[in-house]
Amino acid sequence: MTMIVIGVIVVLLIIMYVSGYNGLVKAKIRTEESWSQIDVQLKRRNDLIPNLVSTVKGYATHEKETFAKVVELRNQLTQVPTDSHEETMEVSNQLSQSLKSIFALSESYPDLKANTEFTKLMEELSNTENKISYSRQLFNSTAASLNAKIQSFPSNIVAGIHHFTKVDYLAVPETEKAVPNVSFD
Amino acid sequence: MLYDQIAQNKRKTVYVLIGFVLLMVAIGAAVGYVFFNSAISGLLMAMVIAVVYMGLMISQSTSVVMSMNHATEVKSVEDAPELWHVVEDMAIVGQVPMPKVFIIEDASPNAFATGNNPEHAAVAATTGLLNRLNREELEGVMAHEISHVRNYDIRLSTIALALSAAISLLVNIGMNSFWWGGGRRRSNDDREGGGSLEIILMILSVLLVILGPIAATIAQLALSRNREYLADASAVELTRNPQGLIHALEKISNSEPMERADPSSAALYISNPLKKKTSGLFQTHPPMEDRIARLEAM
Numbered sequence: 053m054t055m056i057v058i059g060v061i062v063v064l065l066i067i068m069y070v071s072g073y074n075g076l077v078k079a080k081i082r083t084e085e086s087w088s089q090i091d092v093q094l095k096r097r098n099d100l101i102p103n104l105v106s107t108v109k110g111y112a113t114h115e116k117e118t119f120a121k122v123v124e125l126r127n128q129l130t131q132v133p134t135d136s137h138e139e140t141m142e143v144s145n146q147l148s149q150s151l152k153s154i155f156a157l158s159e160s161y162p163d164l165k166a167n168t169e170f171t172k173l174m175e176e177l178s179n180t181e182n183k184i185s186y187s188r189q190l191f192n193s194t195a196a197s198l199n200a201k202i203q204s205f206p207s208n209i210v211a212g213i214h215h216f217t218k219v220d221y222l223a224v225p226e227t228e229k230a231v232p233n234v235s236f237d
Numbered sequence: 238m239l240y241d242q243i244a245q246n247k248r249k250t251v252y253v254l255i256g257f258v259l260l261m262v263a264i265g266a267a268v269g270y271v272f273f274n275s276a277i278s279g280l281l282m283a284m285v286i287a288v289v290y291m292g293l294m295i296s297q298s299t300s301v302v303m304s305m306n307h308a309t310e311v312k313s314v315e316d317a318p319e320l321w322h323v324v325e326d327m328a329i330v331g332q333v334p335m336p337k338v339f340i341i342e343d344a345s346p347n348a349f350a351t352g353n354n355p356e357h358a359a360v361a362a363t364t365g366l367l368n369r370l371n372r373e374e375l376e377g378v379m380a381h382e383i384s385h386v387r388n389y390d391i392r393l394s395t396i397a398l399a400l401s402a403a404i405s406l407l408v409n410i411g412m413n414s415f416w417w418g419g420g421r422r423r424s425n426d427d428r429e430g431g432g433s434l435e436i437i438l439m440i441l442s443v444l445l446v447i448l449g450p451i452a453a454t455i456a457q458l459a460l461s462r463n464r465e466y467l468a469d470a471s472a473v474e475l476t477r478n479p480q481g482l483i484h485a486l487e488k489i490s491n492s493e494p495m496e497r498a499d500p501s502s503a504a505l506y507i508s509n510p511l512k513k514k515t516s517g518l519f520q521t522h523p524p525m526e527d528r529i530a531r532l533e534a535m
Binding site for chain 2 (some may be wrong): 089175178179182183186188189190
């Protein structure tokens with residue numbers, strides 16, 4: 053009789069252990085997936101920037117510094133190793149800021165605003181900017197569920213044995229907190 | 238909370254199906270009894286119609302609902318970049334696959350979602366919505382629709398729509414055959430006995446034929462009304478921007494009704510496209526002021 057009870061308890065423990073481990077692995081994969089979503093968008097934006105610069109150059113000849121800054125940040129972003137989330141996002145946020153100043157150029161150069169290539173690039177870039185911020189939101193929520201699993205009982209025991217570590221949240225840039233998204237009325 | 242909601246919706250879908258099928262069978266028997274003098278033939282007819290409609294809806298819901306509402310599919314991103322990108326964003330953050338995107342040629346701003354599950358879902362927006370709303374507002378509306386997709390509201394409301402349409406079809410068949418003399422009742426002389434019982438059955442059947450479709454509509458509308466608050470709340474969870482949805486709802490409610498919206502799909506839209514003044518049980522949506530007040534409280 054006691055053998056049966058012990059057997060049942062052991063089996064239950066094994067089931068709990070396995071399901072705890074699988075849950076952690078799944079949550080870990082989700083955060084990696086959502087990070088790669090961000091990465092895809094960052095790469096996409098990097099591909100668009102040379103086009104943007106060559107389109108805008110002809111119209112706004114006095115804005116060399118603005119272009120140089122954007123190109124520099126873009127190149128800097130390609131140098132950052134992809135697994136250092138924090139650094140990547142910091143450079144990316146700076147890049148977003150300087151891209152905004154290029155968008156703003158269209159106000160002072162009406163010819164540029166009328167250029168169809170430029171309006172297309174604007175939509176493409178604001179699309180990637182939006183996707184970056186939504187993917188960041190997704191990353192943070194997947195990170196939150198992984199962190200919750202790592203901290204809560206009983207999966208924290210499994211997490212301790214297999215060295216699952218908490219994932220840091222991605223900070224939302226101050227500028228984005230203050231000003232709501234760019235609107236295109 | 239969301240997962241509870243999904244499980245609850247899946248359960249409710251089963252109850253709704255059972256309820257509607259029972260109602261359908263009862264109405265079928267009544268129609269048969271009143272118009273064709275045979276409850277069994279009506280019952281069989283009801284079952285056939287129910288099976289055909291449900292099969293059609295479960296396999297083809299998207300294309301059926303979309304063609305009922307004169308919507309055309311947007312095949313690639315170039316055809317409507319802003320709408321496409323916004324839907325894509327909401328699908329990313331809502332963690333559902335990218336739904337199909339449709340556009341309805343109508344100056345009145347409105348939108349809806351349909352489909353059987355998140356893998357086979359579709360969203361539609363009117364041209365008026367795209368013209369009048371800015372990007373933030375459009376994000377709010379599409380987040381609302383993606384929430385319907387994510388919560389499995391689309392399956393529940395699409396099936397409810399199919400079955401209440403099936404019930405009105407059944408009653409119409411009965412009515413038509415009655416007026417055109419196809420299945421006129423034999424005179425009472427042919428019958429033997431059971432006088433008062435027959436009259437009671439007859440009255441009950443007529444009542445069921447008249448009230449059945451109304452009951453089906455009320456059930457369908459009650460289901461959809463309750464989903465709207467939840468979809469509004471989950472939309473804000475996705476965009477983190479209640480103002481966008483508030484402004485969108487204000488713009489939508491201050492506009493003219495849609496020209497060609499299908500009345501039976503009215504409950505699917507984000508806001509009643511017909512704008513008829515109805516109250517209580519027959520409302521497809523909760524009052525706009527209530528929805529906006531709840532969003533402002535967030």
